[in-house]
Amino acid sequence: MTNKEKLDKLSKLIRYFILISTTKAGSGHPSSSLSAVELMSVLFFGGFFRFRINDIKYANNDRIIFSKGHASPLMYSLWAAAGALGEEELLTLRKFGSRLEGHPTPGFPYSEASTGSLGQGLSIGLGMALNAKYLDKLPYYTYVLLGDSEMTEGSQWEAIQVAVHYKLNNLIGILDVNRLGQRGETMYGWDIRAYKDRISSFGWETIAIDGHDTEEIINAYKFALTVKDRPTMIIAKTIKGKGVSQLENIDGWHGKTMSKEQLDAALNEFGSIDKSIRGIIAEPQRIVINEEKIKPYDKIPMAKDKISTRKAYGNALVNIFLKYPKMVVLDAEVSNSTFSEIFKKYFPQRFFEMYIAEQNMIGTAIGLSLRGKIPFVSTFAAFLSRAFDQIRMSQYSNTNIKFIGSHSGVSIGEDGSSQMGLEDIAMFRTLNNSVVLYPSDGISTEKLVEEAAGHFGNVYIRTTRMDTPIIYDEKDIFKIGGSKIIKQSKNDIVTVCAAGITLHEALKAYEELKKEDITIRVIDVYSIKPVDRDTIIKAQEETGAILTVEDHYAEGGLGEAIRSVASVKCPVYSLAVSKIPRSGKPDELLNYEGISSMAIIDKVKELIA
C-alpha cells in the first residue's frame, strides 16, 4: 500500500466516522467537517503533524487548533483514526456527559482550546507559536484550521498582522474554502485569488491548492515547513459535504445531519471501508527544556507616598516576576498609560507589544495560558470590552489570565465618556469562576497583583488613573475574597462599602461626618468577586444599613455584588454612575454623578434624618 493509498483509506474512514457520529447525534456539522478531511488526514498521517498520542502534555508536541470549531466531528474522527478513541465513544457525540461536545472543549484532552465562536483560533494559535519561538524556544509548529466564513471577522486580520510582525514561521493556517456559509454563499465564494491577494498583502506566505488533492496537500505542507521568516496560509479550494453526493456543494446543509436512510445511501456510495486501519502520527523531536534562570534584580521599593494604582501595578509586575517566572506581559499599545511599560523596561523578552488590537491580544493570551504561561494583559478598562467574546470564551478553555483595566470610571476626567471604563466590573463578574479585584492604593495594588498571580484562573484587576494616597501598611494582608474594615466604632450608623477611588471619597466623608459626631463604618471591598459575605453581614448586623458607592454603572457592579450576599434584614442603598458622563475634572465628575464624599455625606444624613 502506497502512502497515498493509505491516506485515502484513512480519509474514507474519517468520513465514515463523521457521518455515523453526526447521524447518531441528530445534530452537528457533517458537511463542514467533510470539506477538510483530506487537509487534516494528510496533516495528521502524512508525517507532518508531530504529536505523542500517549503523552498529551509533552511540551514539544505540535499544536492543532480547530478555529472552525463546528468541524468538531472531523476532529474527533481524526483522533479516532489515530487510535485515541474508539467508534463506540464517537457515537456519544453531543450526548450529555460525553467528552465529545458540539464544539471542542478541554473535556476532550486532544482539543487544544475551546472554540466555536468563529475567528478566534488564529489568535490562540498565534499565542502558542509565540510561546514556541520566543519563550519555550521549542521547534513545535502550530496549525490552525480556518473556515472561509470566519475570515470576515476582524480578529482574523488582527492576528494576520501581528503574526507577521513577530515573524511566526511556526504558525501555519489552513483555510478551508468550501464556499458555503451558514445561510448561503460566503462573501468571496470560491474566489481563491481574493483570499490569496488579501492575506499575501499582509506579508504571509500563501499557497493555493485543491483541498482534496492528496499530492497538492503534501507539497503544501512540505513547502510551509521550509518557510523561515513568516507565517504561511494554505488556501484550499474544497467542496462542502465532499464525498457524499447528497451533500456536495449544496446550500442548505449547514449544521444539518443525515437521516439513517440518507446515511445508508452515503455509505453505499463509499464502497468498502477498512475499519481496522489506523493512522500513525509522527514522533516529535526529543527536546530537553532548559528553564531560563532569572538573574537577580533589585525590586522596586513599595510606594510610601501617593501613587496611582496603575503605576503600582507596573511596579508589582517587576517585583513578582522572580516568584512567578511563567509570567508574560501583553499590552495593546498603551503601556505608558497602563504602566506595563515598567515591566517591559526590566524584562523586554517577556513583554509583547500587541498594538491596538484587543481581540487578538486576548486570543494570544489564551494560547499562552494553554501553554502554561501566566499572561498579564492590560489596556484601558473601557477597551477590554472590545474583546468580551474572547474573554467569554477563555472561561471555557480554563485559562489562567490576569486582565488589567486602567482608567476606570468617571474619575479619569477630561478625556470623557469614550475612555471611561464603566461596564468592566459587570463584564468580568458575569463570567463563571472569575475573580474581580479593585485596589485603592499602592500597597493593596501590589499585594493583590501578587495574589492574582498565585491564583489559578481568570482574574480582573481594575486600576485608577489618578494618584491616590497610601492608606495601608506593608504588613497588611489582602486576599481574594477578603475586605478591610478601615473605620469602625460601636456607634456606626451605617456601613459604607466602597473600593478603588470611591474608598477615598468614603474616607473623606468619614472625616467630615466625624466633625459632626456622626460615625460611619468604612469597608474596602477590594475583592468584588468573590465578595466578603461574612464581613458584610456582620457590618449589617452591627450598623443596620449598607451604603455602596462605586465609580461604575449601577448594574452588575459593586452595589449588586453586595446585594447578592447581603442579609435581608437591613437595607442596602447604592450610589453609582447614573448619568451619561462628560469631560471635566475628576472631582467635578464624581460630584456630577453623585459618588463623591459630598454625595456620601448627603446620603448618610438623609438616612438619619
Place this chain on the structure above:
Amino acid sequence: MTNKEKLDKLSKLIRYFILISTTKAGSGHPSSSLSAVELMSVLFFGGFFRFRINDIKYANNDRIIFSKGHASPLMYSLWAAAGALGEEELLTLRKFGSRLEGHPTPGFPYSEASTGSLGQGLSIGLGMALNAKYLDKLPYYTYVLLGDSEMTEGSQWEAIQVAVHYKLNNLIGILDVNRLGQRGETMYGWDIRAYKDRISSFGWETIAIDGHDTEEIINAYKFALTVKDRPTMIIAKTIKGKGVSQLENIDGWHGKTMSKEQLDAALNEFGSIDKSIRGIIAEPQRIVINEEKIKPYDKIPMAKDKISTRKAYGNALVNIFLKYPKMVVLDAEVSNSTFSEIFKKYFPQRFFEMYIAEQNMIGTAIGLSLRGKIPFVSTFAAFLSRAFDQIRMSQYSNTNIKFIGSHSGVSIGEDGSSQMGLEDIAMFRTLNNSVVLYPSDGISTEKLVEEAAGHFGNVYIRTTRMDTPIIYDEKDIFKIGGSKIIKQSKNDIVTVCAAGITLHEALKAYEELKKEDITIRVIDVYSIKPVDRDTIIKAQEETGAILTVEDHYAEGGLGEAIRSVASVKCPVYSLAVSKIPRSGKPDELLNYEGISSMAIIDKVKELIA
C-alpha cells in the same frame, strides 16, 4: 488671494486654534490634531465637503466622522474656522459643561457621532454611506478621518470588506499616517506602501499622497469623487505635530499639551495669523426627498400554537414594518437562525447581510441610526459580546438601535457552551438608559418587538432557540417596564420571578406543586430593565419571599435586577446558571444547572420545610 493662499491661511488659523485651546485645557492631543490640518482644511474649505452650516439636520449634508476622535481639537478648530463657533468657546475645551469634550460627543452638534474608542469610525461612516446609497438615495458623501495606529483594529478590516461588498463609492477614508502612536512607532511607521497594498487588496481605490501638500490633497479629493463603484482611501504621509518644530515627528508628545511658554514659541514661529479669515463650506445639492411608500402587504398571522420566540421575532419584523417604515434589518450571517430572514424575504431592500463581522454590524447600525433609521441587528446572543465596545459607544451617540440575541442560555442544548448567551443580560443591563426585554412566547414576542420599535433608544431583546407554548392572548398588553402575574392566589407561599424559557419551567413547577396543595405566584418579568418594581414589591408583601430563576449566569442577570429593586423586608432567593455548561439535551442542561421545574419545586419545598 489664490485658493491655495487662502487654504494655507486657514490651515495656519486652525493650527493656532488647536494650540491655544489645548494649552488652555491643559490636556488633549495637539500633535495628533496638527498632522491632519491640511487634509481637513482642504476638505472643508477647498469646495469638496458640502454642508449647510446653518441647517445641520439637512438630509443631504455630507458627513465627516473623526474616527481618530482624539483629534477633536482639530474638529472644533475646523468648525471655528468655518464660523460655527468662536475663539472664546474654543477655550472651554474639556471644561465641565462645555460642548467641546475631550473626544467628540453629540453635545457638539457638528459632531456626527461619539468616537474615541479607536477603529469604530469607518463602520459608522459605512452605515451613513449605506443609508445614502440604498435607503435615502441621496448624493451626499461620507468622509472618515482615520489614524494610522487604529488600522490594527480588526473592526477596520471588517468595514473595509463590507464597504467593498456594497460598492460604497460614496465613502471616502482619509488615513493620516503620522507614524507615531501613543507609546512609540506604529506597526508600519511611514511605510505608506504597506497600507496601500493591504487596503487595495480588498478592492478599495487607494491614493497615496503627501498629507501636507495642498495641491496633492486637492487632486486626491477630486479623484476620489470620480470613483464610481468602490470606496476610496486617501493614504496621506503626514508629520505628527506638523507646523510646530518643538513637536514635529518627536516621540513622547502623544496626548500632551504645550506649556504657555512653549505655546508662545510656537506662535512666534507661525508669524502673522489672520484671525479674521473664515472658510466657506460648499453648499450641498438641493434635494427633494421622496419617502418611499410601502406597498400594502398581508401580515403574518400571530402564532396560535407553539413557536420559538426567535421565529416570532422574524414574523414581528414583517408585521410592524408598515407602522415603522424607518426600520432596517441587519444580520451577521445567521439570519436563518435568528429568523431575520423572514423580513429579508418580504423586504430585501431593507435587509443588509453583514456577514460574520459583528463589530462592523453594530458600527453600521450606529451610522444608520444617526441618519434616522431604526436598525434591528441580530445574531446569537453570545456573539453580540463580540461588539460590546461598539455597543458601549452607541450609548454615547444617543442611538436608537434594537439588538436581538437569539440562542440564549443553556437551553440551546447540544451545540454547547461556546454558542450559549449567558452574559448578554449583564452586558445590556449595564448600559445607561438601556432597555432589556425577554419574551417567553410568540405573542409576547410580537408585542414586545413592536414596543421596542416605538421606544426611542437602545433596546435588547433576548430570544430562545426552542419552541415554547403560547401562554398569552392576542389582547394582552406588554409594556417596557411591565410584567405579568400569570398565577396568583391568596395562599401563595412564594413568588417565582422568571422570564423566557424559565417562565415555562416555573409554570410546570406551579402545576406540580398544586397537586400537593402548594401554591406559588408566578410573574413573567419580561422587562428586565426597567424592571417592574411595584409588582415585585407587592408580591413580596403578599407572598413573603421571591425566588428568581434564569437561564443566564447569576451576576448582572434577572436575579440581581430584582434584588436591585426588591423590598428588604423579605428574602430573595435565586437560581441561575452556576456551572460551566456542556452539550446535552435542553432538559438535561436545565436540570444540570438547577434552573428546571424540578429545581424550582425542590427550592420551594426547601423554603417551606
